Amino acid sequence: MILDILFPNRCIHCNRIIDGNVLVCNLCIEHIHFTHFDYHKNNFIKEKCTLLFPVENAFALMQFEKENLSRKIVHELKYKSREKVGKIIADWTTERLDFKNEKPDLLVSVPLHQKN
Numbered sequence: 001m002i003l004d005i006l007f008p009n010r011c012i013h014c015n016r017i018i019d020g021n022v023l024v025c026n027l028c029i030e031h032i033h034f035t036h037f038d039y040h041k042n043n044f045i046k047e048k049c050t051l052l053f054p055v056e057n058a059f060a061l062m063q064f065e066k067e068n069l070s071r072k073i074v075h076e077l078k079y080k081s082r083e084k085v086g087k088i089i090a091d092w093t094t095e096r097l098d099f100k101n102e103k104p105d106l107l108v109s110v111p112l113h114q115k116n
């Protein structure tokens with residue numbers, strides 16, 4: 001399409017032109033701080049949730065830290081309403097979790113502030 005030529009998809013981190021179905025380039029994806037928690041019994045997300053309500057499994061896809069790429073990704077979804085970002089985050093989540101054998105008690109699309 002002509003729009004793809006005039007306005008190509010760009011990496012949200014380094015601004016390189018990338019495939020239209022991805023969010024970041026192959027170099028920048030290495031900078032995303034994935035938690036690799038899966039459903040590990042001892043992770044700090046479960047520990048924090050357990051203080052608030054009973055939970056068996058807890059999962060966080062990325063570590064949300066000030067000035068990191070994970071924060072930028074969440075802000076693309078939250079403040080720029082880029083639906084594609086939500087689909088990509090969902091794809092990354094389903095790649096990491098085995099929904100056939102273990103069902104999560106709760107899924108949250110974006111990190112919540114501790115006051116919520």
Ligand SMILES: [Zn+2]
Binds near residue numbers: 013014024025027
């Ligand atoms: Zn990049």
